[in-house]
Structure formats: structure tokens, C-alpha cells
Amino acid sequence: MKLAEVRKNMQKTIEATQRSFNTIRTGRANAALLDRVMVEYYGMDTPLKSLANISVPDSSTITIQPFDKGSAAQIEKAIAMSDIGLTPNNDGELIRLNIPPLTKERRQQLVKxxxxxxxxGKVAIRNIRRDAIDSVRKEEKNSDISEDESRDLQDEIQQITDEFNQKIDDLLAVKEKDITTV
Structure with a gap:
């Protein structure tokens, strides 16, 4: 496994972790809150953003305008059943989600x-590191590289791992600050 490939895989993990963080509610409305909501539409689980136009008209409201008005009831049900903890208001045309201010307890739950x-994310990065080091050790065992080269590569892989773990820590610190800021 090449070091560039290790970096690329770890970068993908960072991006996936960032997308996961975006689905956590802060005190402000954010369309990404609904990224994980799946709606049963004609017997298939379909992502909400494929069925409706989602917009954020102000900092405390998300509006959802279904492309097919007949799907509004299913969309409303899917949002109510999801883990985002918001109650949808359906007026026939639009579904509105009002984002209430977070309580101290709810903020602590979101930080957890x-x-x-x-x-x-860190576990995924450690798995990438383990696979890369196993690959290097296999090359060393097959006499494709020397023991010194193997040790150097393993050290580099560990440095890359530390760098990406720090990036996750930085993302977490930003998200925690976002959640705890009133």
C-alpha cells in the first residue's frame, strides 16, 4: 500500500466524519440535519433530498417543499420517526421544521x-493504518523491501495517522464549540 493511498483513504475518512458532524443539530437551522432522513416512497427507502426541495429561510426554520405533493405525508412521518427530534408542521404546500433553542442537557447529549x-472516525483511521502496516510487513517478509525501509515506512504511516487523528480532534473541537455556543 502506497503512502499516497493511505493519505487518500484517511482524507476520505475525515470527509465522512465531517459529513456526520453536519447532521448534528446546533442552535441554528441547517439543511444537512436532514441528510440521514430516509422516506419510504413507493416501497423504497429514498433520501429526503431526492424527494423535496429543502431550504433554510431563517436561522430557526427549515422548509421542505415536496416535488410530489402526495409524498408530503410520508415525508412528515419519516421526519417525525427520525432521530433529529423535531416535529414537522405540514400546511399542504410546505413542511416546516422549527428549530427550538437547545437546552443545556440537550447540548451535552449532542457533544457526546x-x-x-x-x-x-479515529477507529476507521486506525484500521487504515493497520492495513498499511500489515502490507509493509508482508513486503518485508517477502524480501521486497529491507528491514530498515520497512521500519521507515511504518514510522511514516504512524506520522500520517497522528496527523489525521489531530484533524479529527480539530473538527471535534470546532463542532463542540458550535454546539455549546448559545
């Missing part, structure tokens, strides 16, 4: 959730 997502 963000921490879990960050840890999942």
Missing part, C-alpha cells in the same frame, strides 16, 4: 454524540 462520531 459528536465525540462518538469522532471516535468512529
Amino acid at each position: 454524540t459528536a465525540g462518538k462520531l469522532a471516535e468512529e
